[in-house]
Amino acid sequence: MATPETTTESTPAELPRISKRIGGIAESATLAVDAKAKALKAAGRPVIGFGAGEPDFPTPEAVVAAAQAACADPRNHRYTPAAGLPELREAVAAKTLRDSGYEVKASQVLITNGGKQAVYQAFATIVDPGDEVLLPAPYWTTYPEAITLAGGVPVQVTADETTDYLVTVEQLEAARTPRTKVLLLCSPSNPTGSVYTREQVVAIGEWALEHGLWVITDEIYEHLVYDGAESVSLPVVVPAMADRTIVLNGVAKTYAMTGWRVGWLIGPEDVVKAATNLQSHLTSNVANVSQRAALEAVSGSLEAAHGMRTAFDRRRRTIVEMLSAIPGVECPTPKGAFYAYPSVKALIGKELRGTTITDSVHLAALILEHAEVAVVPGEAFGTPGYLRLSYALSDEDLKTGVTRLADLLAEVQ
Template sequence: MGTPETTTGTSTSEHPRISKRIGGIAESATLAVDAKAKALKAAGRPVIGFGAGEPDFPTPGAIVSAAQAACADPKNHRYTPAAGLPELREAVAAKTKRDSGYEVTAAQVLITNGGKQAVYQAFATIVDPGDEVLLPAPYWTTYPEAITLAGGVPVQVTADESTDYLVTVEQLEAARTPKTKVLLLCSPSNPTGSVYTREQITAIGEWALEHGLWVITDEIYEHLVYDGAESVSLPVAVPAMADRTIVLNGVAKTYAMTGWRVGWLIGPTDVVKAAANLQSHLTSNVANVSQRAALEAVSGPLDAAHEMREAFDRRRRTIVDLLSAIPGVECPTPKGAFYVYPSVKALIGKELRGVTIADTVQLAALILEHAEVAVVPGEAFGTPGYLRLSYALGDDDLKTGVTRMAELLAEVK
C-alpha cells in the first residue's frame, strides 16, 4: 500500500497534488504588493501604496444609478447569452468606432469578466502548444502567465529607458522564428506608460502582415494619453491586419470601474465565436448588473474620463519631478496610462540601512519596511533594475509617499 498524501502539499511523484499547469503560475506581483500594503494599513501602519493600477475616483453616478435600476429588474436575475448582452455588444461596437475609428459589428465583440479574462481567452483561442508569442518587455505581469497557460512560449523582447521602453521592428524581427505566431502589443503601456506613435504602430502592423502573424493589442488605457500623444489602434493603422488582430479593452480604467469586472475582446467572427464557446463552459455570462452598468458607461459621454485624465496628468508631472530629483533614480516622462517606471539600476550594489541592495526586489522590500511605501519591483515585469509606481492615488499621498522614499534613498551609500 502506498503512503497516504498529507495535507502539507506533498504527494507521490505519480500524482502531484497541484497540476504542473496551475502550479507553474506565478502570483500577480501587483496584486500581492497591493494586498500587503492594505494589510499593513489595516494593522495601523501609515503605508502609502503605489502598487495597484486602479483609479482612485468613484465610478460616475450615472453608471451606478444604471446598476441600481438593473438590480430591481427581474430580467437581470436570469442567465443571459454567454457572449454578452446583445445591446452591450452593439454599444461596444459603436464605442469602438467613436473612440478609435475601428468599425466592427456586434458579432465581433465578446464581453468578458474583466480585461484579464479577455487576455486569457485571446491566447487560449489562437495559441497552440509550442507556438511562440513575442512579448515586449517591460510587460504586464499577466501576459506571460496567460501565454504559458495556453501552451505557448513567451519570447521576451526587451526595451529600456533609452528608447522610452518601445521595441522596434528590427528587435521583433530578430526574435521571430518559424514558431512565432503572435505579437502582444500594449499601448499605452502598463507598466511603463509609454505610447507607440502612429508611425511605429503602422510599421509594426505592416511587419506582422508581411510575416502572417497575429497581433493581440491591449488598448485598455486608450483615453489616458498626454503631451499630444495619441492612442492608435493597430487595425485602424493597418486595415489589412483586421483579420489577424484581437483588440482587448474594458471599462475598468476609463470609467473607474475596476471592481465591476467588465472587459471585452474584439476580433474576427470565427475567433470571437470560438472564444465565446470557451466562455460558455468557463463562466457563462458576465454578471448582468455589471453589464448594464457598462452599457451606461460606453454609451454615455467621456466627461468623467476627461476629468480623471486631467488629474492624472497633474500627478504625472509631479511624480516625475519628485522622482527625478532623487540621486540614482532616472525617471522618463510617460505619455500614457498612470504609471512611471524609473530606473534604479544605479542603486543596486550599494548599501542602505546596513544592507547591500542585491536587486530591486530587495530594494522594494526595504522601501516598504523603512519608508512605509509600497512599490512593485521591475522583476515582476521582466526587467530587473526598475520600480513601477502607479500615480492613481491622491495628490497628498503621492507627494508624501515619494518624499518618504527620497528621504530613505538619501541614505544610500
C-alpha cells in the first residue's frame, strides 16, 4: 500500500515589526525629560523641571479670544488650503518684513503643524539620500533625526564654551565635502542660547554662496535676545542667498503658543510648492482655529513678547550667576533664547553619594534622583559633558531648583 507523501510547509521568516527608518529614530530627549518630571510630580514628588523649552506664560488674551471666536465660525469647520489660510500666509510675510527686514511674498510661505513639521519638511524637500548636512553642535535634538529621515547624513561640526558654542567658517570648510548640500543654522540657539553676530552671519552666508550650498535657518527665538545682541536673518544680510535659503519660524516661543502647533517655512516658491505637496499628503492643513489664533498673534502687538523677554532676561542673569558659583560648573552667559548650557566636564569621574559620575547622562539621573531636579544631558545635543537648563519657569522655582542642584553638587568629591 502506497504511503501518502508528507508535505512540509515552510514557515516564512518573521519580518521586522518596525521599519529600520522609524526604528532608528531616538525619542525626543527634552520631551522625555519633561514627561518624566511631570510623572514624578503627579506621584507627589516636588520635582522642578528645567527640561522643556516652553514659556511658562499664558497665551496672550487677544489670541485666545480670536480662537474662541473662530470656533463658532463654520468656515473653520472645514478643510482649507494645505499651504495655510491665505490671510495667514500674507500676515506671516508682513510680519517677516516687519521683524527681520526680509521681504517675501505669501506664495513663499507654508504654514505647518508647529516648527517641528517645518524642520522635517525642509530637509525632506531638498535633501536626497546620501546628501550631507553640516550640523553645528550643540544642536537641537530633532535636527539629526529629521536629516536622517530625509535620507541625509548629518555631519557634526562642534563648538564649545571657549567660542561661546559658535562655529567658524574655517570649521565649516574643514567639514565640507563634495557631498555637502546643506548647512543648518540656528540663531539664537537651542540648546546654548548663543547668538551669531551680524559679521558672523555674513561670513557664513558668503561662504555658503561661494560653494553653492543651501542654508536652512531656524529663527524661532528671534525676539528673545539680550545684552544688545541682534537676531540676524541670513538672506537679509546676504541677499544673493535668498534663492538657496529656507527660513523656519513659528508662534510657539514668541507668543507662548507651544500647544497651538503653528509654524511656518519660508523659501523659494518652487521649494514651498514641493513642501506643500508633501504636506497635502502628510497632514493636510493646520487646524483652522489654531491658524486664526496665529493670525491674531503675528498681526498684533509684540507687547506681550517684550514683557516675556524682560522676565526671561531677569531669570537668565539669575541662573548664570547661581550656576557659575557651583564648583566644577562653567556657564557661559547666553545672549538669546531661554537656555543655559553649562559645562560639567570637571565633575565627570568624581564621586557623588557613593557612585562615580560616568558621564552627563549619569549626572542628570543622579540630579533627578537626589535633588528632584530635571535637566537634559548634553548627549541629547551631540556634546557629552554638558547640561541644558531651560529658564522658562517661575523665578521662585528657578532659584529653588538651582539651589537644590548646588547643594547636591557640593557633595562631589
